[in-house]
Amino acid sequence: MxxxxxxxxxxxxxxxxxxxxxxxxxxxxxxxxxxxxxxxxxxxxxxxxxxxxxxxxxxxxxxxxxxxxxxxxxxxxxxxxxxxxxxxxxxxxxxxxxxxxxxxxxxxxxxxxxxxxxxxxxxxxxxxxxxxxxxxxxxxxxxxxxxxxxxxxxxxxxxxxxxxxxxxxxxxxxxxxxxxAGGVDAEFSVPMQWQPIPAGHQACRLSLTGLKGGHSGVNIHLGRGNAAKLLARFLVMSAAELGLRISEIVGGSLRNAIPREAGVTVTLPAANQALLAEKVAAFEALLQQELAAIEPAIRFAMAETILPSQVMAPQCEQTLLNLLHACPNGVMRMSDDVAGVVETSLNLGVITTGGDSVQVVCLIRSLIDSGREHVESVLTSLAALAGVSIKFNGAYPxxxxxxxxxxxxxxxxxxxxxxxxxxxxxxxxxxxxxxxxxxxxxxxxxxxxxxxxxxxxxxxxxxxxxxxxxxxxxxxxxxxxxxxxxxx
Missing domain, CATH: 3.40.630.10 (Zn peptidases)
Structure with missing residues (x-):
């Protein structure tokens, strides 16, 4: 000092x-x-x-x-x-x-x-x-x-x-x-049912780290990776083939910060462990290629962990992954009035796993009320399609x-x-x-x-x-x- x-x-x-x-x-x-x-x-x-x-x-x-x-x-x-x-x-x-x-x-x-x-x-x-x-x-x-x-x-x-x-x-x-810009928080609540660990399963922890993150308003136009969205992308691509069952998923820590890290605890048949390792390595390489200019330090790692006590029921897991994968994220529209300034954006900021639900918190920002209201309606429609609840709170002008x-x-x-x-x-x-x-x-x-x-x-x-x-x-x-x- x-x-x-x-x-x-x-x-x-x-x-x-x-x-x-x-x-x-x-x-x-x-x-x-x-x-x-x-x-x-x-x-x-x-x-x-x-x-x-x-x-x-x-x-x-x-x-x-x-x-x-x-x-x-x-x-x-x-x-x-x-x-x-x-x-x-x-x-x-x-x-x-x-x-x-x-x-x-x-x-x-x-x-x-x-x-x-x-x-x-x-x-x-x-x-x-x-x-x-x-x-x-x-x-x-x-x-x-x-x-x-x-x-x-x-x-x-x-x-x-x-x-x-x-x-x-x-x-x-x-x-x-x-x-x-003004803004409002949007919070999805995905109901969860739990099941015992299937026989013959082992547990792994998948961690996506090394991203830059940053301010969800000031940096939202820079094309930085959102760790929560990227992890959901991998799970949607690979969960069914590998027989993955999710016990816990977390991502980000603040709704107004772009998530830098995300992690998931999964179980899968022991015979699929080697294939999971291959897919993790391949996805890391893919992200490093796609985001080389903006996220040079991105890492996707796999580690064995102790068996959890329960996993999500298959339908609940599928609903959650589809919601995370489909949820818009990033710049929604640039301003017509102020050159180079984002008009409306959405940041999928935080995922937390609780006892009876998974919470997904987003922050909508817009220079105009109608822009914010439009994104609210998009997320409301997404919640209706997924069969989950959504609430909006903390709106500020x-x-x-x-x-x-x-x-x-x-x-x-x-x-x-x-x-x-x-x-x-x-x-x-x-x-x-x-x-x-x-x-x-x-x-x-x-x-x-x-x-x-x-x-x-x-x-x-x-x-x-x-x-x-x-x-x-x-x-x-x-x-x-x-x-x-x-x-x-």
Whole structure:
């Protein structure tokens, strides 16, 4: 962490080192929240924790800036907990092992938490500074953004006084975001009946690993393999011929991350073990050929394991495999309005095996409500054909672009003045919280900026050091340029 704390800008990186040292995965932000609250009170800042755990910290304007419009700098407290299979790490107890790797900061074997730790660190660094010029300032740190946007959903009107909100959760320097996708979770429930292990069967564990995964919005257009979908493909191709019977199947761990790993425990006649090994090797070779450019580290392995206590009834197993294989995944449609941006997508994110059912959780994203509703109807039809149930929950709205946004114009002009080039005005295919903030604060003017972050939501996550400095310079310059309040 010493190396991180010496980077520019030091106040930001010193805070990021502290954030990495305190575990804060989604739904476990309390320790970090308590640390920040204690620090803010020691600084004499007004701190409020709302009913769900969101933090609102207020700081008066610096001298001469009292008449400027108030600004909210917003970030989320939680991070995505993802690790490589061979990494021993408890996200609720262990610090993130962050380090400098050339031009980047990354972590050893886990997600880094630069999403949204860098934005949070910038807000806290400004709160702690005595020489940064700004008007009346509020910092909003929300909880559980990555796992359900619980904090944003619960934000109440009247808590914030500012007219302008700067969201810090964007992930590309040189781009200013003025809109984002909405989304909804879709959960299939496949009923299960169980049978004893057939006589003469042996058990194996098949594991598909080594994929890149990543953010199911930002990275969905890159053609990365979905481990859950690929495993289902193999099972549909081979289960009947080999006499495979499934005891357990799992894939992915977060609905908003592309699954990097998937595994299945199967039993099969002992005489078919050698043929299974051949088919596993052949399928690995096939995937390595098909995905050579995007998934160079993909592996498909087979290992003997102890016999489970039961296996799925054949009809239940067939229904599950057909559902997984037929379920759409990836880009559904590109935007006609914003070149190069995904309009609608679907990520088959998590498969879990329970006592009486297998749960399959997907995340639908779309820039337009009709796009989301169309995919909902497709999945509803698929559930009806399969004879399984489906429910949709956690729907959140998109953030409708406002091309006339005054704060966007300020950020754009400031960027041009500092860097002598035009930024790209963008809409992001990810779920920023701004859309939810519009409900309690419909008149609030919003914009989103951030440094360059690669591969968020996966263990390859990294943040570019130079762009953190550029983001910091832009943020401070924008705060200094915020206009005066409009006369009543």
């Amino acid at each position: 010493t190396a991180l704390s010496s980077l520019y800008p030091q106040p930001l990186w010193q805070w990021f080192a502290q954030i990495c040292a305190i575990p804060h995965p989604s739904k476990h932000e309390q320790a970090l929240s308590r640390h920040i609250q204690a620090w803010a009170r020691d600084k004499g800042l007004a701190v409020h924790e709302d009913q769900v755990g969101n933090l609102i910290i207020k700081k008066p304007a610096t001298a001469g800036m009292e008449n400027r419009k108030a600004v909210v700098i917003q970030a989320h407290l939680d991070m995505v907990p993802q690790k490589n299979a061979d990494k021993v790490h408890d996200f609720t107890k262990d610090p993130i092992d962050a380090y400098v790797d050339g031009e980047w900061v990354t972590a050893r074997g886990t997600t880094l938490g630069s999403d949204n730790g860098i934005g949070m660190a910038s807000a806290l660094a400004i709160l702690g500074s005595d020489d940064i010029k700004h008007g009346p300032l509020e910092v909003l740190l929300t909880v559980d953004e990555e796992a359900g946007m619980t904090g944003a959903f619960a934000l109440q009107p009247g808590v914030l006084e500012a007219e302008i909100l700067i969201n810090t959760d964007s992930e590309q320097e040189g781009e200013i975001y003025m809109g984002c 998109g953030w409708k672009p406002d091309p006339d946004s005054p704060v966007m114009a300020i950020v754009k002009a400031t960027y041009e003045d500092i860097y002598n080039k035009e930024p790209v005005i963008m809409v992001i295919h990810a779920g920023l919280e701004c859309g939810l903030f519009k409900k309690p604060y419909p008149e609030m003017d919003m914009v989103s900026i951030g440094p360059t972050i690669r591969y968020p939501h996966g263990p390859d996550e990294m943040v570019n050091i130079e762009t953190v400095g550029q983001y910091w310079q832009l943020l401070l310059a924008v705060l200094e340029r915020i206009p005066e309040k409009t006369a009543a």
